[in-house]
Amino acid sequence: MANEQAISFQLNGKHVSTQVASHLNLVELLNQFSLCGARESCGQGLCGCCSVLVDDQAVSACLTIASTVDGKSIETVEGLSSANEPLHPIQQAFIDSGAFQCGFCTPGFIMMTKALLAENPDPSDEDIRHYFSGNLCRCGTYPEIMSAVKQAARLLRTHA
């Protein structure tokens, strides 16, 4: 179809190919693969609900043009664990800490946590606050999210 481009990329470790329209963003592309963890809320890069990793860097999927992921590696919250596996330590830490109420923001916070701990395995409270300055939780579970990130950091250091 006119204005469509063929792209191939790694999606949660699997090679995939598709056609994308020039206006499609990465949230919409992920939805086409039935991945709904990254949610579009503000659509302006202000809330972090759509955070995913592109080549291990956290990005706002709502601001990422789908065609730009051609040849790259995308990781979403769905890629952290599968049905028959234990949860990823970051997911487990969010549950253990009660770090959500409605859960709308949670996939974004979890993927941001993965990016943060890859850069900084032992972040201070200030490091965490700074890193998450673009992620909003309307339910106000920030203290529990702080606990979850610190627990996840401990778990990942232990298993490193």
Ligand code: FES
């Ligand atoms: S929906 Fe992407 S940052 Fe808010």
Ligand code: FES
């Ligand atoms: S848990 Fe509801 S928005 Fe964060």
